[in-house]
Amino acid sequence: MYTDLILVYLHALILVPYTIQQDGASFMPVFDTSTINLTVIQGRTAYLNCTVDYRGDYKVAWLNPENKVLTNLEKRIIDDTRIALPRNSLNDWTLYIREIQHYDEGVYSCSINTDPVQTKKVYLKVLVPARIIDHGTSHDIQEEEGKTVQLICNATGIPTPTVQWFRHIPKTSYEKATKEGKAVVEPGEVLLIHNISRYCGGTYECIAFNRVDKADSHQIEVEVIFRPEIELPNRRFSQYLYKETILQCIVRANPIQFLEWQRNGIRIESSTKYRVDLYDDHFEINTKILDLNIHSIQKEDYGNYTCVASNNLGKDRETMILYEAVELTKPPLTTTKLIPTTKQTKDYPSYEVYENKKRPEKQKNGQPTRGNYRPRSSGLKVFSPAEHILFCFILIRFCAL
Known part of the structure; x- marks a missing residue:
């Protein structure tokens, strides 16, 4: 028990040193x-902690x-109203600096006027979030096709921010985009x-970030101008009379x-005869x-349109030609007629093919007349009865094998 009391007493001597003065003991x-x-982070409140126990008559500054x-003690002796010393307890000497700025950065001292002075x-x-400042930063620009375009994003912050560029993909473009459409x-x-x-x-966006606070961004609209280019889907187009095209x-x-559209160098205006429509290509x-x-196309409407x-x-x-459409007539069909001949036996007639409905007349000797009518063989061979019997006999012997 006495050992524990001695340890507590020694602990108190270490933590609370004291001196003996002539008028008595003081800690x-x-x-x-x-x-x-x-x-x-810049813009927030900085809390500079300082705790003093057993201050006595000493002063804290x-x-x-x-x-x-x-x-000096609880009093602020400068004009900066951002600084305060609220003292939430007797031993609390924490210094408050509201709306901290980068120029507030440095070494602050909490001192007691002991001998020697304790500090x-x-x-x-102070960390400064990434910010894009207007001075030196590019704004919306217009440039001719084929030129070089320079875009600047003047970013500041502590630590030095990283600047990343993005391009917003137009909705009508087929370019590959990220999940965010950029x-x-x-x-x-x-x-x-x-x-x-x-x-x-399109729209270009620069984003500055340094992981201190939210990133800052700035958008620049880039417009590329170029000379006209005309494309005609058809350079020649046909249509019937009295039709619409x-x-x-x-x-x-x-x-x-x-x-505009022109005919013979004259501008074509919308009227009962013509209607001119202009619209955007959505693709x-x-x-x-x-x-x-x-x-209702007339004869005089055929010709060049520019x-x-x-x-x-x-x-x-660009000029295209509108010409009259002509309906094509079909060529006459060639007919073929099979006319039986009487050269063969009654049971097995043969055929000859002629390129006309009418069989050509024969001369007295039975030969066809000369001219445009020439018989041609049908390609079928006619067998006699004896030949048929012989063919069947050979076929039976072949199958028996």
């Missing part, structure tokens, strides 16, 4: 001087990284697109500033279809 403050490493005094250091590190392209703050084509246009012209261009971007509907398209970059035209 020295108990102060943990171990260093603290504190990491806080906080100093910033520039060694400027922030607080507890807190190393404050195609991944090269990483980095600068994206270069060499020899850009009309199929490279539709001539079709497919135009690929960006932008499409001028588009290909930057593509228009111009239809010319011609009602589709014309132009913009600031160039012009294109």
Whole structure:
């Protein structure tokens, strides 16, 4: 029992050292001087812990990284209202810094004016979430096909953020997309697109992240302009008189500033005779279809029709021919008639084939007359009765073997 009391007493001597002064006994403050490493995300509140037991008449003060005094006891002695010392208990001297910023980073000191002065250091590190700043970042651009396009995403943050580029796939494109409907392209703050084509246009998005907080993103609309290109599904088209027909012209261009059908160099307008329809191609971007509907075709409607398209970059035209459809007549059919001959026996007649319904007349000697009628053999051999009997006898002997 006495051993346990001695151990407790020695433990108290270690934890609570004291000195004897002339006016009596007084305890020295108990102060943990171990260093603290504190990491806080910018914009949040930093809590710099400091605990002092048995402070007595000693004073506690906080100093910033520039060694400027922030607080003296409970009082804040600087104008920065973000700093507070609420003291939730007698031994609590935790310093609060609200809306922490990157410039607040550094070594803070919690000190007691003992002799020598005791100090507890807190190393404050401020992490800055990834942000894309407007200055130096690209915005929506328009560029001609075949040029080089440079997209810049100016990102900042601590630690340095990683920038990843994505391209949103247009709904009318057949390109392969990821599950999110985006195609991944090269990483980095600068994206270069060499020899850009009309199929490279669309929405590009850069995403900056450094695993501190939520990622930041920025979208850039890239529009690729190019001169018109006309395609005619049919360059020659036939139709009957008094029928209706539709001539079709497919135009690929960006932008499409001028588009029309012409006849003999004159623009064709919608009327009772013609109807001109323009609509988008739902399977290909930057593509228009111009239809010319011609009602009740007359003789004078046959001829050349020209589709014309132009913009600031160039012009294109293609011509198709509308001609009259002619119904083809069928050639006369050749008939064949079998006429029995009387050269053979009555029981086994033979046949001759003639290329006309009428059998040619014979001369007096029984031979056919010369001319266009020439008999031809049917290809059948006629046997006499004796030959039939001999054939059957041979067949029976063969089967008996």
